[in-house]
Amino acid sequence: MSSIDHSASHVHRDDVGSRLGMWLFLFTELILFGGMFLVYSIYRFNYQQEFHLAAKELNTLFGALNTIILLTSSLTMALSITALQKNQKGLSIFLQSVTILFALAFMVNKFFEWSAKFHHGIFPGSETLLEKSNGEILFFGLYYIMTGLHGLHVIIGVVLIGVMTYFTSKNRITSDNYVRLESAGLYWHLVDIIWIFLFPLFYLIT
Amino acid sequence: MDNHSHSNNNHTPHYGIYIIVWLALLILTGVTVAVAGIDFGGLTIATALLIASIKSYLVLTIFMHLKNExxxxxxxxxxxxxxxxxxxxxxxxxxxxx
The missing domain is CATH 1.20.5 (Single alpha-helices involved in coiled-coils or other helix-helix interfaces)
Structure with a gap:
């Protein structure tokens, strides 16, 4: 028996089960985005020239910058868990906050990127867009729905990590009970992985 | 008796590995941008997907701790x-x- 005897020690806890549950949820996310990647792949196959032409409208610099931001936010998220494992609560809270800041920076970038597109008249259903070829309309439709859904996940991630930061500060997540932070981390890394595929498939096909 | 299942298996946490993986991810991003300009014909998309897969593998195994699960x-x-x-x-x- 464990000699650590704090009040919660008799409460049943299954961290492995919790993490496995989180992974199962991530698989449903994989299917959600996977379906969209299926649609993307078949339209790209059918409209290769149009996809290349349409992708020229996207700003590679914005995409690359957002990739770096998201990868770095994944790093700070992973480090925040290590910090907590090492019982460095303050550092963990700092790293979680930095993760949130990076996520917000990603969204600000996305805002400017989409604004520029809207300014050029490229948005779903716009006259400028409808004058273009079928393939280009499909490309931008997929661009908006896939990066949009991804952006929604980033916003959810901000809220989720924010709650974890609050929990950590209130000692509801501690160095020997941090499975919730780990699960939030798993979610955040999945959002990162999806972007790892979105970036080359939309920004780098010129 | 196992009613205090600790979160991670018995490995000591280190910061270093995450920094290394992060650097590798940044380098791979650089590579994928650099090779995007080169036309490999049908292999262009295969190259992009291969690099994205390597990056995902690193995130899955290290950042998402699959290696330790x-x-x-x-x-x-x-x-x-x-x-x-x-x-x-x-x-x-x-x-x-x-």
Missing amino acids: SKVFSLFVGVALLFLLVSFVLLFADYSFL
Whole structure:
């Protein structure tokens, strides 16, 4: 028996089960985005020239910058868990906050990127867009729905990590009970992985 | 007796490995941007997907701790990815060989 005897020690806890549950949820996310990647792949196959032409409208610099931001936010998220494992609560809270800041920076970038597109008249259903070829309309439709859904996940991630930061500060997540932070981390890394595929498939096909 | 299952298996946490993986991810991003300008013909998209897969592998194994989890986790992920792969294969079997 464990000699650590704090009040919660008799409460049943299954961290492995919790993490496995989180992974199962991530698989449903994989299917959600996977379906969209299926649609993307078949339209790209059918409209290769149009996809290349349409992708020229996207700003590679914005995409690359957002990739770096998201990868770095994944790093700070992973480090925040290590910090907590090492019982460095303050550092963990700092790293979680930095993760949130990076996520917000990603969204600000996305805002400017989409604004520029809207300014050029490229948005779903716009006259400028409808004058273009079928393939280009499909490309931008997929661009908006896939990066949009991804952006929604980033916003959810901000809220989720924010709650974890609050929990950590209130000692509801501690160095020997941090499975919730780990699960939030798993979610955040999945959002990162999806972007790892979105970036080359939309920004780098010129 | 195992009623205090600690979060991670018995490995000491280190910061270093994450920094190394992060650097590798940044380098791979640089590579994928650099090679995007070169035309490999049909291999261009394969190259991009290969680099994205390597990056995902690093995130899955290190950032998402699959390396330290029990093999059941990797098995689950493998089955999920296999399902996705089968979907792609069947889709393209329908479209590209008609």
